[in-house]
Amino acid sequence: EPSLSGDFSIIMEWADEIRRMKVRANAETPLDARTARKFGAEGIGLCRTEHMFFNDERILAMREMILSDKEEQRRMALAKLLPMQRADFIELFEIMAGLPVTIRLLDPPLHEFLPKTEEEINEVAQAMGVSADKLKERTEELHEFNPMLGNRGCRLAISYPEIAEMQARAIFEAAVAAAKSTGQPVIPEVMVPLVGVASELTYVKKIIDDVAKEVLAESGAELDYLVGTMIELPRAALTADTIAKEAEFFSFGTNDLTQTTFGISRDDAGPFLETYRKKGVIEQDPFISLDVDGVGALVKIAAEKGRSTREGIKLGICGEHGGDPASISFCETVGLDYVSCSPFRVPIARLSAAQAACRNK
Numbered sequence: 001e002p003s004l005s006g007d008f009s010i011i012m013e014w015a016d017e018i019r020r021m022k023v024r025a026n027a028e029t030p031l032d033a034r035t036a037r038k039f040g041a042e043g044i045g046l047c048r049t050e051h052m053f054f055n056d057e058r059i060l061a062m063r064e065m066i067l068s069d070k071e072e073q074r075r076m077a078l079a080k081l082l083p084m085q086r087a088d089f090i091e092l093f094e095i096m097a098g099l100p101v102t103i104r105l106l107d108p109p110l111h112e113f114l115p116k117t118e119e120e121i122n123e124v125a126q127a128m129g130v131s132a133d134k135l136k137e138r139t140e141e142l143h144e145f146n147p148m149l150g151n152r153g154c155r156l157a158i159s160y161p162e163i164a165e166m167q168a169r170a171i172f173e174a175a176v177a178a179a180k181s182t183g184q185p186v187i188p189e190v191m192v193p194l195v196g197v198a199s200e201l202t203y204v205k206k207i208i209d210d211v212a213k214e215v216l217a218e219s220g221a222e223l224d225y226l227v228g229t230m231i232e233l234p235r236a237a238l239t240a241d242t243i244a245k246e247a248e249f250f251s252f253g254t255n256d257l258t259q260t261t262f263g264i265s266r267d268d269a270g271p272f273l274e275t276y277r278k279k280g281v282i283e284q285d286p287f288i289s290l291d292v293d294g295v296g297a298l299v300k301i302a303a304e305k306g307r308s309t310r311e312g313i314k315l316g317i318c319g320e321h322g323g324d325p326a327s328i329s330f331c332e333t334v335g336l337d338y339v340s341c342s343p344f345r346v347p348i349a350r351l352s353a354a355q356a357a358c359r360n361k
């Protein structure tokens with residue numbers, strides 16, 4: 001297993017004395033969380049829960065949930081998923097032992113959860129007790145031409161509130177259990193993705209708060225938690241003062257914010273951006289190094305607007321840029337509280353954050 005040692009770890013300690021921003025990791029598996037801690041991560045800044053549903057057993061239950069038109073069947077599918085999610089979160093909370101953990105509600109492009117092959121359709125149809133033809137029809141109804149701009153993020157939580165309920169319950173029950181097993185307070189940060197309009201967050205936050213009340217009443221335990229949102233759409237950045245009325249923290253999703261600000265698909269950008277670079281039309285791939293003039297301007301606006309409503313609102317970044325030295329330097333100038341990056345980038349981020357703090361003095 002990787003770890004830092006010798007002179008390198010001494011240099012990292014010096015960097016830690018200088019830096020102001022915290023460094024967290026994007027992690028959803030126990031291995032990633034352990035690696036992140038070994039590299040010095042001070043929490044999880046993004047747990048992408050959609051990655052937890054792709055094994056055979058879980059995806060079948062998720063497909064039943066999404067494709068069934070019977071409430072009872074949807075509830076049963078979620079009842080299968082709840083204990084698995086709870087166990088996922090308990091493990092993460094235990095590994096992070098009192099450090100902050102931000103868990104994002106499900107954010108897949110919907111099509112990633114739909115059955116694709118004949119075999120998959122037959123399997124789900126059988127599990128649901130419907131004909132393959134009927135299931136195929138339902139799957140086709142849900143087909144999207146542009147899934148990255150489709151039913152994902154908080155839109156999914158509004159279309160299928162039961163999923164958000166299940167996840168919120170799993171998070172809070174896990175927090176109560178992990179606080180007991182570790183003897184450390186666990187304060188989960190529940191993050192709502194792809195909010196563009198404050199009322200979306202109001203809708204989803206109510207689901208989260210209602211579940212928290214229920215879990216509190218059932219367990220008799222104390223439970224502190226934060227509800228916040230990603231800022232990853234230009235509209236969210238421009239209306240961040242209104243969104244901050246509901247959000248206790250913002251995390252900048254600069255992958256989607258770059259995609260939506262440039263109007264360039266993050267999945268298709270590679271080849272032509274490379275051509276642009278070769279021809280000198282752009283210097284940097286904006287998906288790798290933050291575009292300070294455009295995307296960065298939106299980050300600044302959102303930070304200012306967020307602070308104008310909620311002084312000291314916790315601000316972080318969890319897009320790929322959170323592990324890029326030049327982008328980290330920009331984050332320091334905006335005064336973000338933390339950057340979050342992939343576990344193997346944590347040492348680079350610690351050094352870059354220190355360098356940025358020196359430069360900004």
Ligand code: PEP
Pocket residue numbers: 046048107232252253254255256257318319320
């Ligand atoms: C982002 O959009 O920057 C982000 C962190 O979320 P994801 O990459 O999962 O869309």
Ligand code: MG
Pocket residue numbers: 193232253255256
């Ligand atoms: Mg995103």
